[in-house]
Amino acid sequence: MNALRVSGLAVDLGGRRVLTDVGLTVDRGELVGLVGPNGAGKTTLLRSLMGLLKPKAGQVEVDGEPVRRAGTGLGYVPQRHEFAWDFPLSVEGVVMTGRTGRLGLLRRPRAADWRAVVEALDRVRMADLRTRPVGELSGGQRQRVLLARALALQPSALLLDEPFTGLDMPTQELLSDLLLSLARDSHAVLTTTHDLPGALYTCDRLVLLNRTVVAAGPPDQLRDEKPWMDTFGVSEGSPLLKILKAV
Numbered sequence: 001m002n003a004l005r006v007s008g009l010a011v012d013l014g015g016r017r018v019l020t021d022v023g024l025t026v027d028r029g030e031l032v033g034l035v036g037p038n039g040a041g042k043t044t045l046l047r048s049l050m051g052l053l054k055p056k057a058g059q060v061e062v063d064g065e066p067v068r069r070a071g072t073g074l075g076y077v078p079q080r081h082e083f084a085w086d087f088p089l090s091v092e093g094v095v096m097t098g099r100t101g102r103l104g105l106l107r108r109p110r111a112a113d114w115r116a117v118v119e120a121l122d123r124v125r126m127a128d129l130r131t132r133p134v135g136e137l138s139g140g141q142r143q144r145v146l147l148a149r150a151l152a153l154q155p156s157a158l159l160l161d162e163p164f165t166g167l168d169m170p171t172q173e174l175l176s177d178l179l180l181s182l183a184r185d186s187h188a189v190l191t192t193t194h195d196l197p198g199a200l201y202t203c204d205r206l207v208l209l210n211r212t213v214v215a216a217g218p219p220d221q222l223r224d225e226k227p228w229m230d231t232f233g234v235s236e237g238s239p240l241l242k243i244l245k246a247v
């Protein structure tokens with residue numbers, strides 16, 4: 001059973017079809033990279049799965065069950081710049097906002113909520129900074145806080161939007177190790193990225209998206225240049241295609 005299964009997804013924005021007949025799966029244990037050019041619809045896909053945009057058509061299943069309310073069972077890590085880092089909140093306060101939908105009527109966190117927050121912070125190795133104001137954190141630390149915030153909901157699948165952008169190489173490596181270990185601990189992890197060498201090197205499978213899924217599979221089965229040319233709109237001899245051979 002797939003942790004996440006999407007089929008026939010179509011999304012319109014501003015009166016224009018942005019995604020057409022998108023189908024993909026992510027299993028527990030897998031780190032899957034969603035790659036495609038600017039404007040391909042990667043963010044739109046993640047936001048649709050989370051219920052932040054309403055699809056025109058399509059089905060989403062989480063753990064084999066059709067999802068009635070979008071976002072159920074999914075943890076979402078938005079792009080870092082979308083978060084209000086100047087808000088006066090501590091690291092643990094931000095991670096607790098991940099539990100908002102689960103808090104009781106009084107909206108007061110209970111012991112189970114704090115346990116989930118502590119576990120999530122431990123998982124991303126940020127427990128020692130839990131009382132630090134988030135505005136004081138580095139880019140890599142902020143990324144881990146957003147990841148902990150998604151983990152605090154104890155989701156089946158994690159969806160991350162460009163988590164590697166703006167991070168230096170060692171920090172990218174730490175983050176991809178963390179995503180791999182989350183996958184191996186039985187999460188399904190789907191991440192968008194523009195870092196093609198990193199994706200080819202680290203991900204178990206790649207999904208090539210340009211308004212629809214052009215190709216999908218393990219990196220070593222995506223060595224044919226054609227789907228990359230179709231997805232990214234590049235021609236033979238493009239440096240992008242050389243990356244395929246180099247990795």
Ligand SMILES: Nc1ncnc2c1ncn2[C@@H]1O[C@H](COP(=O)(O)OP(=O)(O)OP(=O)(O)O)[C@@H](O)[C@H]1O
Pocket residue numbers: 013014018036037038039040041042043044045
């Ligand atoms: N609110 C909106 N109204 C109309 N069109 C939109 C809106 N948001 C995005 N789009 C369009 O939808 C398409 C897909 O955008 P999206 O941001 O999902 O692409 P992306 O693959 O995430 O791109 P990038 O790699 O640049 O982040 C683009 O053509 C974009 O211009």
